[in-house]
Amino acid sequence: MKPKSAGDGGRLAWALLVGSAVRLGGFVLFPGLAARCLGGRVELSTPATSYRRLAEGLHLAALGVSPYDGGQFHQSPLLLLLFWPLRFLPALATDAVYVAADALVALALAGIAAAAATPRPAVPGETRFVCAPATAALLYLLNPLAIATTLAKSTIVFSHLAVAGALYYGARGRPRPAAVCAAAAAHLSLSPAMLVVPLALMAGGPQRRFGPMAAAVATFAAAAGLLHVLFVAVYGPQYFAATVDFTLRVADLQPNVGLFWYFFIEIFDEFRSFFIAVFQLTALAFAVPVSWRFRHTPLFAATLLVGIISALKSYPAWGDLALFLGLLPAFADLVKYLQYTFLSANLLLYGIGLAPVFWHLWIDQGSGNANFFYAATLVYVFGQIVLLFDLGSAMLRRDLDIDRPEAREHVVVQE
Template sequence: MSADSEQNTAAAEQNPDTAIIAALKRQLLRTEAAERRRLLRVLITGSAIRLIILVAFPGLVSHYLSSRVELSTPVTSYKRLVEGVHLSIHNTSPYDGGLFHQSPLLLILFRLLHVLPDLFTNIVYVAVDAMIALTLAKLAAAKADKSKSNRVPGEIRFVCTPSAVATMYLFNPLTVATTLAKSTIVFSHLAIVSALYAGISGLTNQAIMFTAVAAHLSLYPAVLIAPIALMAAVSRKQAQQRWLVGDIALTLAKFAFATGALHLLFAAVFGTQYFMATVDFTLRAADLQPNVGLFWYFFIEIFDEFRPFFFVVFQLTALAFAVPVSWRFRDDPLFAGTMLVGIISALKSYPSWGDLSLFLGLLPLFEELAKYLQYSFLSANLLMYGVGLAPVFWHLWIELGTGNANFFYAATLVYVFGQITLLFDLGGAKLRRELDIHYPETRTRTVIQE
């Protein structure tokens, strides 16, 4: 035995606490290494499955999944994106007609991919999905570190590991189907989760840029600037013990500048008609193609003179929750952001199953709320019935001609009601847990709100 080993052994014998701490550190390092290996295996397996299906079954992807109205909408359709790229390459503005309604960011990206074989496009979609899963895993680790002291007295928690969070996102059938359909909503999802991770990590400027990009890609993620601003304020509040309204205002001003700069850049390159073909098109829900949302059937049936009023009502319903939800859950802006993602998924003008997949991917971050949920069985069944019945009723309506639009819209209503039920249940669970934290004596009591 060397002299150094003998000295370390003697020191450990003299101070057993030091030996215990060293052993715990070694065990922690081994656990972290094992978790990283599990996360890597999950990412590789999920990516390989997607790439194999995209390469081995190109017909399934190009002729079936990419045409499903549950997966592809006028503002996320890969086929429309390809048409827009084709027009752009031939020096024709894709925004002049009524076909292309997606962000210039996607147009620029896919113009670069157009000259490469299709395999590279497949790799990009698979890589984006893997990056979303990795960012969700990082979010889980960051949230676990920040919530160690925010517990109910005597609570024993099972923390959802980063690899488990990535697994539940990557192997969600809705996520897989969205990627295989090559819906461009995945790029918006990457910007959203990147903004939330940057915000919770204290990287406010990066969070603002990602939110601005997400807003240009899909419009509705602009509401996430409210929880992003609160994240910036929370970090300063912890240092100064007070809310800094100036910090919130500064964050909002930076976001306005970033979105305005992107708008001016795109207007200079593509002309102002891009704004009418993207933002205005989404707000007016100008294309009433059936989807899994609430807009299309309602505005097909309503009289023309009432349409402007109800467009304002429907859009305000989707956008007006940003401030009240963010302020009510101001002590946990990440939860507020998750709630807003769910609200967007249910109430936007052109939703798809991909929107629900992101919301479900964020839910494992809040595993501590699982025991407080009261209607999880109901909401899960509503969502499964909505997802399962939509293709069946579409087949009856469009392909067999034995049904009508009411069939498909009924499945849509069940689907949206399932999301709203889950949102109410999740919000109630969060409020009840906050009550248990601040007033532990109420844990065994039933709370009745009059």
């Protein structure tokens, strides 16, 4: 990102420095908290993002055994390639990689906020509220959910880096690196493959030129295909079953903050395939209609899809919500249009606050059961859904105020 002035650049540098210092201080001053407590929290790490499972995969690879043969490692080979050299370095080097990745995510979010503020039209007579890039970065870096995710060493941080990079390059009018980042994000977490639709709209520009849009999709497909061929050549075809197929089938029903695990524990086996298809297609079905409805602001459509992924993916964690919230400062002018901020904020806070309590009652005390914890996840997911609908309605109302400023004081009733 190119700051507008030396002052903007200085504030952004301070934001990155403060956020990085908090994370590095957590690793150094509280190593037990990061390694034993947070690393094992199901709200922060899932079977698809656990650092402990990544360490096991690296150990198997060092022994000359395919990490995908043991049935425990289900993460992208990209992570094996990234962490392989770190095996020979002190643990602080791994900590520094996580801190650097989060700083890069914050830097990308700052660039997205700066890019989003420039081209959007304003409501006639409106005093626009724009979030400064440094503020956007700091809001993400000081988000307790983002800090806890990094200290837990959840590998979802690197998926967030790829997603943030894709949106940053897309917002900056660079479709090829955006498509490559989206392909990497899809290999890291699968669900971000949905973002190729708004990224293609960004590439097409306001005129929706078919050529650049098709080129962006082709670049995404080529990059994803080349990575797949590389991984098959190195790790064999079993990597695909252990990563992509594992995520689609929801093969590990370890509790998390999503909707899948409890439902598929209770469902009869003969109905499992049908409901897996329904659950997976529910999230995928939003990609095209959401992107097309907000085609005039594809970055906003991509932000909504990030929120939908956070709520409806197979193995969600609190870190997914941190990324979604980190994108919202780019649309600070929607704040005055939001109608259910109090409700969505309280639902999210209750869901986040109650999950550890109910987990303790269920697992540690034995005085609760799975229904307690799942109830907290339902509240948490419902809070995200309320926020998503509120954001979508706010953007539609703002568009109406721009197109018909004479109707700004009218109440819109949807039937």
